[in-house]
Amino acid sequence: MDARSAPASIEELLDRILEVSDGLPKRLRQCAEYVAANPxxxxxxxxAEMSEGAGVQPSAFMRFCQVLGFSGFSQMQRLFRDSYAQNWPDYATRLEKLRESGAGSPSALLAEFVEAGRLSLENLAKTLDPRALDTAIKALSEANMVHIVGMRRAFSVASYLAYAFEKMNVPTMLHDSVGNLDSRHAIREGDAVIAITFAPYSPETVALAEAGARAGAKVVAITDSLASPLRPVTPLLLTVSEADFGDFRSLSATLSLAVALVVAVGTANRARKNGIP
Structure with a gap:
């Protein structure tokens, strides 16, 4: 095993992968790329499943873990299991769980969801990096066009951003899956992409973010974890953790972040038009 100590967090692990990947042999580099894209x-x-996904032998994947400082795959896996966000159950299962817990009247349910929203907002205020937010706003305000993508649960946030940016006279394009049309070719250098996805992550959102980065656009990610597959795509990562009640998650904090982005970008654009530095 390599002498270096094992990473203590997923963020540290992903940073180490980026640090060493260029100097790795081909097979170990395949492992690095697969883990970074599918944390x-x-x-x-x-x-065996990880090595198959990376297209290598299990022995090569074990060697990759050791290069990162782990004794083997099991030690690396424990790091992810400690913070891994499990896929959420379907709605029928969630409703059954609420019934079993005796959630009570609609008024009681409302109170619980209000409390979950309050906790989410408090956590956002404490954890969001203001420097990352400032950098994201600068990238969006300087973009020729803002492209927005968010599927499934994230679609309400994406559609709100597109609506609000339009009201702020910010050139905007909402990417969706209607008609299965591929609109990623509309992204140009000098544009920006807002990609929104939460566990279980949308591969369509990740793919469009990757296409935007390849096109030379700045990518701003709104996601729920540093282990998000958007992390290898962009350093502009805005993480939002939503509290839940009965396995139902609101979007209170995420929508508040979206409102802040819209107002800040609109203000920056107006200041630029008026010649205010």
Missing amino acids: DRVAVSTV
Whole structure:
């Protein structure tokens, strides 16, 4: 095993992968690229499944773990299991769980969801990096066009951003899956992409973010974890952790972040038009 100590967090692990990947042999580099693109799979996969996904032998994947400072795959997997966000149950299961817990009247349910929203907002205020927020706003305000993508649960946030930016006279394009049309070719250098996805992550959102980065656009990610597959795509990562009640998650904090982005970008654009530095 390499002498270096094992990473103590997923963030440190992903940073180490970026640090060493260029100097790795081909097979180990395949392992690095696969883990960086699919960190959510490490916690629930065997070493055989991970090596198959990376297109290498299990022995090569074990060697990759050791290069990072782990004794083997099991030690690396424990790091992910400690923080891995499990896929959420379907709505029927969530409703059954609420019934079993005796959630009570609609008024009681409302009170619980209000409390979950309050906790989410407090956590956002404490944890969001103001420097990352400032950098994201600068990138969005300087963009020729803002492209927005968010599927499934994130679609309400994406559609709100598109609506609000339009009201702020910010050139905006909402990317969705209607008609299965591929609109990623509309992204140009000098544009910006807002990609929104939460566990279990949308591969369509990640793919469009990757296409935007390849096109030379700045990518701003809104996601729920540093282990998000958007992390290898962009350093502009705005993480939002939503509290839940009965396995139902609100979007209170995420929508508040979206409102802040819209107002800040609109203000910056107006200041630029008026010649205010």
